[in-house]
Amino acid sequence: MRALAADGWQVTAASRGGGSDGGWPPGVRTVRVDRTDTAALAAALGDGCDVLLDCVAYDGEHARQLLSLADRIGSAVVISSAAIYRDEEGRSFDTQEEPDGFPRYPVPIPETQPTVAAGPETYGTRKVELEQTLLAAGDRLPSTLLRAGAIHGPHSPLPRELYFVKRALDGRTVRVLPYGGTTRFHPVHAANIAELVRLAARAPGSRVLNAGDPAVPTAAEISAEIDRAMGRTSETVLVDGPPPEPTVGSHPWATQYPVVLDMTAAERELGYRAVTTYEDSLPGTVAWLVDEVTGADWKERFPLPAKLSDASGDWFDYAAEDAWLAKRG
Structure with a gap:
C-alpha cells in the first residue's frame, strides 16, 4: 500500500472487512468485497483500474474470474507460492510427510525448475492451475505471478x-534444533513483496518471478536474532538429523533440505533490489508478536500456526523436551 501510494498510484484496498490500517498513507480508499462474489468485484472495479494486485487468488477458478473482468484491468500482479516447485524425482511440499519425501531442490531454485501438475488436489497444484490459466491468457491480461517464499512481517x-x-516469553532458556540448526527456508518480508509489486506495476508483462529476501538465514541464525530482539539469551542444543522426538525440536524452519530461491530473474527483469533484510525487519515483527500473544491464547490469535503445531504434535511440549534433555545428560 505504502509503496504504491509513494510511487504516485491512486490506491483502493479491497477486503471482506473493508477496513484500513493506521499505517497506511492518506488517500487510500477502502471498499468491502468478497472475492467469491464476481458481481461485487466488478462493482468495486467500476470503470476499471490500471493495475490489480491479488493476494488471495488460489486456483484456476480465481484466474478465470479475473479474466472475465480483463476488459477493466490493465495488468495484474498475483501472489503465487514457492510451494509449487518439485525436484527431479517428483518430490515436492506435497510429499514432504512421506518417507524420504522432502524435495531436494537445486540451490538456488530458478523459475525454470519443474512444478507439480496443475489440478484441484492441493495448495500447490491449485496455485499451478492459477498460474497456467493466467499466463495462457497473457494477451488479454498481462499478469506477473510472484512465487513467494515464507512471508513474514x-x-x-x-x-x-x-x-x-x-518460547522466550515462556521463560525457556534452551532450544533444540534438528539438522544441526542449518536448515534454510527462504523468507520474504512484506515490504520486499511490495517492492516487487511496485516494479511489476510499472512494467506490465506475463511472467513468473520468485519473491524472496536478499539472504536466507539458517534456523540457528533466526533463533539467535530473535533472542537479540527480545534481549534474551538461550542455550542451543544442535541435533544431527531430524527432530529426536515427535514434539522435541520440530519447528517451522525444520526443512530437511534447503529451500532457497534464485532472485536473479527479478533483478534482471524488474531491476529489483530488496528494501529490507530479514535481520533489519525482525525487531518490528517480534514487537508485534509480543504484543499480540501477551495475555492471549496464542492458538485463538494464530489459528494457522496452531494447525501446524497440532500436526507435528505440539511445538511447545516442554515436558517432553525436558525429559529428552535429562535423558541426554
Missing part, C-alpha cells in the same frame, strides 16, 4: 517467528 497470519518468541 507484522500482521502475517502465519508468523513462523512465533515459535521462538513464545
Whole structure:
C-alpha cells in the first residue's frame, strides 16, 4: 500500500472487512468485497483500474474470474507460492510427510525448475492451475505471478517467528534444533513483496518471478536474532538429523533440505533490489508478536500456526523436551 501510494498510484484496498490500517498513507480508499462474489468485484472495479494486485487468488477458478473482468484491468500482479516447485524425482511440499519425501531442490531454485501438475488436489497444484490459466491468457491480461517464499512481517497470519518468541516469553532458556540448526527456508518480508509489486506495476508483462529476501538465514541464525530482539539469551542444543522426538525440536524452519530461491530473474527483469533484510525487519515483527500473544491464547490469535503445531504434535511440549534433555545428560 505504502509503496504504491509513494510511487504516485491512486490506491483502493479491497477486503471482506473493508477496513484500513493506521499505517497506511492518506488517500487510500477502502471498499468491502468478497472475492467469491464476481458481481461485487466488478462493482468495486467500476470503470476499471490500471493495475490489480491479488493476494488471495488460489486456483484456476480465481484466474478465470479475473479474466472475465480483463476488459477493466490493465495488468495484474498475483501472489503465487514457492510451494509449487518439485525436484527431479517428483518430490515436492506435497510429499514432504512421506518417507524420504522432502524435495531436494537445486540451490538456488530458478523459475525454470519443474512444478507439480496443475489440478484441484492441493495448495500447490491449485496455485499451478492459477498460474497456467493466467499466463495462457497473457494477451488479454498481462499478469506477473510472484512465487513467494515464507512471508513474514507484522500482521502475517502465519508468523513462523512465533515459535521462538513464545518460547522466550515462556521463560525457556534452551532450544533444540534438528539438522544441526542449518536448515534454510527462504523468507520474504512484506515490504520486499511490495517492492516487487511496485516494479511489476510499472512494467506490465506475463511472467513468473520468485519473491524472496536478499539472504536466507539458517534456523540457528533466526533463533539467535530473535533472542537479540527480545534481549534474551538461550542455550542451543544442535541435533544431527531430524527432530529426536515427535514434539522435541520440530519447528517451522525444520526443512530437511534447503529451500532457497534464485532472485536473479527479478533483478534482471524488474531491476529489483530488496528494501529490507530479514535481520533489519525482525525487531518490528517480534514487537508485534509480543504484543499480540501477551495475555492471549496464542492458538485463538494464530489459528494457522496452531494447525501446524497440532500436526507435528505440539511445538511447545516442554515436558517432553525436558525429559529428552535429562535423558541426554
